[in-house]
Amino acid sequence: MTTASHPPASQSATQARSETRSEAPPSPSPVLETRNLTKAFGGLVAVDDVSFSLQAGELLALIGPNGAGKSTCFNMLMGQLAPTRGAVWLKGENITGMNPRKVWRKGVGRTFQITATYASMTVGENVQMALMSHHHRILSIRPRAHRLYRDEALALLEMVGMADQAERHCAVLAYGDLKRLELAIALAHDPAVLLMDEPTAGMAPRERIRLMQLTAEIVENRGVSVLFTEHDMDVVFAHSHRIMVLNRGQLIAEGNAEAIRNDPRVQEVYLGGGTVFAQEDAADA
Amino acid sequence: MGLFIAQLITGLANAGALFMVASGLSLIFGVTRIVNFAHGSFYMLGAYIGYTLMQVLPGAVGFWGAILLAGIAVGVIGMLVEILVLRPVYRAPELFQLVATFGVILVVADLTLMIWGPEDLLGPRAPGLRGVIRIMGEPVPKYDIALLVITPIVALLLWYLIARTRVGVLVRAATQDREMVGALGVNQAWLFTGVFALGCGLAGLGGALQLPKGGADLLMDFNILTAVFVVVVIGGMGSLPGAYLAAVIISVVNVFGVTYLPQSTLVLIFVVMVLVLMIRPYGLFGRPEVAGEHGQVGEPEKPIRPAGTQVRLLVAAGIATLAALPLYGSSFSQVLATDILIFCLFAASLHFLMGLSGLVSFGHAAYFGGGAYVAALIVTHSNSPMELAFVLAPIGAGLGALIIGWVCLRLTGVYFAMLTLAFAQLLWSLVFQWGEVTGGDDGLVNIWPADWLNDTTVFFYLALILCIGGILAMRHVAHSPFGYALRAGRDSDRRAEATGINVKRVQWLGFGFAGMMAGLAGGLFVFSKGSVFPNEMEIARSFDALIVVFLGGVKTLAGGVVGAATFKGLEEVITRFEYWRLILGLLIIFVVIVMPEGIVGTARKWAERAGWLRGEETRKRKAREEAA
Ligand SMILES: Nc1ncnc2c1ncn2[C@@H]1O[C@H](COP(=O)(O)OP(=O)(O)OP(=O)(O)O)[C@@H](O)[C@H]1O
Numbered sequence: 001m002t003t004a005s006h007p008p009a010s011q012s013a014t015q016a017r018s019e020t021r022s023e024a025p026p027s028p029s030p031v032l033e034t035r036n037l038t039k040a041f042g043g044l045v046a047v048d049d050v051s052f053s054l055q056a057g058e059l060l061a062l063i064g065p066n067g068a069g070k071s072t073c074f075n076m077l078m079g080q081l082a083p084t085r086g087a088v089w090l091k092g093e094n095i096t097g098m099n100p101r102k103v104w105r106k107g108v109g110r111t112f113q114i115t116a117t118y119a120s121m122t123v124g125e126n127v128q129m130a131l132m133s134h135h136h137r138i139l140s141i142r143p144r145a146h147r148l149y150r151d152e153a154l155a156l157l158e159m160v161g162m163a164d165q166a167e168r169h170c171a172v173l174a175y176g177d178l179k180r181l182e183l184a185i186a187l188a189h190d191p192a193v194l195l196m197d198e199p200t201a202g203m204a205p206r207e208r209i210r211l212m213q214l215t216a217e218i219v220e221n222r223g224v225s226v227l228f229t230e231h232d233m234d235v236v237f238a239h240s241h242r243i244m245v246l247n248r249g250q251l252i253a254e255g256n257a258e259a260i261r262n263d264p265r266v267q268e269v270y271l272g273g274g275t276v277f278a279q280e281d282a283a284d285a
Numbered sequence: 286m287g288l289f290i291a292q293l294i295t296g297l298a299n300a301g302a303l304f305m306v307a308s309g310l311s312l313i314f315g316v317t318r319i320v321n322f323a324h325g326s327f328y329m330l331g332a333y334i335g336y337t338l339m340q341v342l343p344g345a346v347g348f349w350g351a352i353l354l355a356g357i358a359v360g361v362i363g364m365l366v367e368i369l370v371l372r373p374v375y376r377a378p379e380l381f382q383l384v385a386t387f388g389v390i391l392v393v394a395d396l397t398l399m400i401w402g403p404e405d406l407l408g409p410r411a412p413g414l415r416g417v418i419r420i421m422g423e424p425v426p427k428y429d430i431a432l433l434v435i436t437p438i439v440a441l442l443l444w445y446l447i448a449r450t451r452v453g454v455l456v457r458a459a460t461q462d463r464e465m466v467g468a469l470g471v472n473q474a475w476l477f478t479g480v481f482a483l484g485c486g487l488a489g490l491g492g493a494l495q496l497p498k499g500g501a502d503l504l505m506d507f508n509i510l511t512a513v514f515v516v517v518v519i520g521g522m523g524s525l526p527g528a529y530l531a532a533v534i535i536s537v538v539n540v541f542g543v544t545y546l547p548q549s550t551l552v553l554i555f556v557v558m559v560l561v562l563m564i565r566p567y568g569l570f571g572r573p574e575v576a577g578e579h580g581q582v583g584e585p586e587k588p589i590r591p592a593g594t595q596v597r598l599l600v601a602a603g604i605a606t607l608a609a610l611p612l613y614g615s616s617f618s619q620v621l622a623t624d625i626l627i628f629c630l631f632a633a634s635l636h637f638l639m640g641l642s643g644l645v646s647f648g649h650a651a652y653f654g655g656g657a658y659v660a661a662l663i664v665t666h667s668n669s670p671m672e673l674a675f676v677l678a679p680i681g682a683g684l685g686a687l688i689i690g691w692v693c694l695r696l697t698g699v700y701f702a703m704l705t706l707a708f709a710q711l712l713w714s715l716v717f718q719w720g721e722v723t724g725g726d727d728g729l730v731n732i733w734p735a736d737w738l739n740d741t742t743v744f745f746y747l748a749l750i751l752c753i754g755g756i757l758a759m760r761h762v763a764h765s766p767f768g769y770a771l772r773a774g775r776d777s778d779r780r781a782e783a784t785g786i787n788v789k790r791v792q793w794l795g796f797g798f799a800g801m802m803a804g805l806a807g808g809l810f811v812f813s814k815g816s817v818f819p820n821e822m823e824i825a826r827s828f829d830a831l832i833v834v835f836l837g838g839v840k841t842l843a844g845g846v847v848g849a850a851t852f853k854g855l856e857e858v859i860t861r862f863e864y865w866r867l868i869l870g871l872l873i874i875f876v877v878i879v880m881p882e883g884i885v886g887t888a889r890k891w892a893e894r895a896g897w898l899r900g901e902e903t904r905k906r907k908a909r910e911e912a913a
Pocket residue numbers: 041044046064065066067068069070071072073113
């Protein structure tokens with residue numbers, strides 16, 4: 001799965017920031033696309049008429065203050081929530097209202113803001129579960145699950161740097177490790193689209209950069225398209241090809257790092273630009 | 286028309302006691318998240334204490350004073366129970382507390398028997414309200430009219446307490462968000478105690494208030510329990526208006542049922558319940574359970590591993606010793622061993638469901654008794670060979686479990702558990718009331734195995750092979766992808782669904798499988814006893830299995846079997862004493878408090894601490910040493 005037109009990837013974070021990364025030519029058909037996506041919880045419109053597209057091989061960031069509707073948006077993309085209005089298209093197919101299982105089988109993987117893993121299993125078994133599901137072995141009662149797809153699971157864990165922890169009890173993992181484990185799980189069925197809801201929350205700054213570099217590599221090597229949310233602006237500006245800003249459910253800006261930084265509406269949302277970006281970082285760290 | 290109105294009044298009057306007991310249960314559940322199985326016992330205590338007080342206190346003042354005092358007395362007893370029995374186990378894993386409340390049932394039952402004796406007590410009439418009045422020619426007891434007035438008053442007072450006072454604010458806050466109570470600067474422990482006492486007091490009040498109508502007897506505790514669960518489920522857990530409305534509906538349906546469908550009153554009630562839940566799964570006024578609300582308390586479960594060589598050898602030795610029983614044991618000991626084996630299989634099947642999928646069934650006896658009845662009915666009505674009937678027992682029970690599970694799995698958590706109870710009671714009432722086919726209370730007898738099996742030793746070996754085989758099969762499944770998928774759905778529904786696992790379907794099949802295994806145990810049971818009675822399906826039987834699973838340890842693979850073997854064996858010894866329930870109840874409470882992780886879980890922990898087992902702690906220590 002390689003795509004002809006993904007944007008140039010950089011080697012390091014500093015370099016990335018100096019480059020403008022939005023020059024990717026628009027692909028003729030986006031991998032994932034939303035049209036007028038809307039979700040209302042009673043009177044509260046959490047996501048309001050949001051239309052965007054994720055191109056093949058793109059690393060797209062969705063940012064916005066707390067409660068902007070990012071997670072709600074993610075939940076509608078994969079079917080955890082049904083939209084009130086609007087549609088979601090995956091590779092030219094309308095998947096609006098489809099359940100998460102089906103969307104997963106169609107090649108979408110995700111991580112959650114509040115990590116979702118199997119606490120009673122080992123790290124390796126967590127990944128093996130996804131592989132068993134991928135290979136339609138969930139209902140079989142003959143083999144020992146602990147031995148199934150062990151090597152594949154280890155390879156995935158190796159990729160996120162957790163192979164040495166494969167035998168550890170998932171419940172005792174540090175938060176950052178849980179996030180990386182989720183990434184390995186989400187990659188188990190070789191998805192075309194990866195949704196990552198705050199993948200670096202709870203990590204130390206160095207760890208964040210490493211994880212995002214890893215993500216960029218995955219985009220490059222596996223041809224995965226990634227949509228992610230993130231509060232750390234350094235991470236966002238350094239690693240995304242394109243950025244969208246959500247505020248009170250509405251998309252208010254879209255563009256490359258430069259454009260977003262200089263957008264007056266974005267500055268207004270973040271109450272005066274750069275300084276507040278810095279504050280957010282401090283608060284998050 | 287007159288009859289209609291008279292019956293309506295009777296129904297509404299009957300709703301009084303039911304509402305008080307149910308609202309108490311609902312309150313307790315709402316705040317403490319404890320499903321108080323012992324609630325029927327407090328109701329019974331209310332009746333007995335009220336009776337005694339009425340003997341002592343004279344006149345109308347005495348009568349009403351006795352009712353009030355009975356409520357207060359039971360409230361105080363409830364408070365003591367909460368402090369002594371429940372407080373130590375709030376930190377225990379989810380639903381473990383209900384085992385403690387089950388211990389309380391046993392203790393209260395025997396204490397009542399000791400104090401008031403085995404005879405049913407006829408309730409005294411209310412002074413000044415002895416006769417009947419005629420409404421459109423139909424007689425209506427005056428006391429019913431009084432209840433018609435009293436119940437709404439109690440309901441209003443309760444509503445005022447909850448809706449308008451500071452206590453009520455706290456109770457509502459706790460019902461919605463337990464952590465918030467701490468933030469309000471209130472001692473949570475005493476709030477729990479207070480609410481528990483209030484709930485028990487209401488049950489006692491209900492028990493005393495119905496004395497002139499129903500008197501007091503030793504079966505009251507379980508008899509009201511079913512009705513109360515039904516009311517709470519229909520009304521919605523934690524909702525007072527719901528409890529009131531549901532109590533009225535159930536009582537009225539019951540009264541009309543007695544008149545127009547005397548053969549199926551019980552069935553009717555459960556049909557109403559199932560209908561309501563089909564339309565409103567969380568009851569009339571209930572709100573959906575928030576995911577994780579009853580989330581895991583206590584330590585997370587450990588990854589499972591196939592047994593090590595040592596354990597395998599130990600188990601093999603145990604099985605060999607058992608298999609040699611006919612060489613050294615009497616025929617009686619073989620019968621006893623057969624009983625224990627069958628119960629172990631039954632408990633293991635429930636443990637399979639609870640331990641792996643986290644689904645707690647309050648009505649697992651439906652499939653045990655169901656399997657037994659399938660076999661017995663086939664033998665009785667079709668002259669089929671025993672072998673066929675025996676094979677059909679697990680199949681029938683499994684299919685029944687699939688059908689019931691399909692409906693119940695629309696709900697989760699405690700609601701799911703309550704619904705399984707309702708269905709079990711529905712089946713039980715069918716068996717109980719459909720006498721022509723099932724023999725009703727007299728059961729089905731002369732269900733003997735085929736000639737080649739009609740020998741204690743041979744049947745013992747059959748039971749040994751099938752029970753141990755069944756238990757090992759379930760263990761194997763636990764280690765298979767399907768068993769892992771059950772745990773995956775329990776650990777994280779979100780993750781499972783987001784990786785293509787159909788959690789509901791996996792749980793549904795797991796429920797069916799557990800039902801089938803219970804049915805196998807039931808099939809063995811009926812041919813070992815030669816008969817089956819409705820009580821093999823009743824609540825108490827379901828609770829038996831539930832209790833031993835909890836006591837053995839839900840979070841360990843061996844918990845079900847160990848708990849079952851221990852307690853079935855103990856029961857054999859203890860039941861020789863007159864007040865064995867008291868002893869067993871105290872023993873259960875003791876285990877609950879001292880071993881909150883069950884026998885196996887606690888034993889494992891001790892063993893780990895002593896260094897016999899390589900547990901997480903030793904592993905951690907090793908890792909630290911290596912790092913250093
Ligand atoms: N199930 C729900 N019911 C009602 N309101 C909800 C629900 N889920 C989210 N909301 C509301 O919708 C809004 C958007 O929430 P969402 O979680 O999508 O924000 P977010 O951008 O992910 O924020 P954060 O950065 O804190 O994760 C918030 O106001 C939230 O309170």
